[in-house]
Amino acid sequence: MEIDAADLDGPTIGQVSDRVGLSPDTLRWYERIGLLEAVPRDAAGQRRYRALDLDRLELLIKMRATGMPLTEMHDYVALIHAGPASRRDRLTLLETHRQRTLDRMAALQRDLVVIDRKIDRYRNLLEHDDAQHHPG
Structure with a gap:
């Protein structure tokens, strides 16, 4: 692979690490x-x-x-290397992952409802406790 001189002006590993939040390692x-x-x-x-x-x-x-x-990340990169003929497979891989992500988000929303109910319960109990200890 021939390297363009402009490529050698790009950010260093330390700069990229700071920018993207991944360690140099x-x-x-x-x-x-x-x-x-490479x-x-x-x-x-x-x-x-x-x-x-x-x-x-x-x-x-x-x-x-x-x-x-x-x-799956490796599979995706391998599909990129396979060229334009793999575009449909790349799309399928990403769509499958997107659906899994949406399913996880929905499950988290359901879990959050339960946690929110418990938070509301404790807030109500504390308000009741405060009202009994500090009658207005």
Whole structure:
């Protein structure tokens, strides 16, 4: 892969780490396990991230934050490498993950209703206690 000189002006691993909230070790690990392409290095050997690396990282971070397993993240990256013929498979993978995420969100909403009921119960009890201890 030929490296454009502009690629060597990109942010360093430390700058990317600060920007995206992943440690430098995690960024190197993502590269090592193939979730990121090999990041170009400048003359001093420092990684210099390109816009396409940052775009990929943004998606990977959102995939992980929404609970996508690493194996599926690998599958997605492999499909990217397979080229345009894999677009339908990429769409299916993302739609499946989206539905799982929506299902988890709905379950969390149901759980939150129960927690909110308990909070309301304690607030009411405390108001009652305060009213008995401090009659107006």
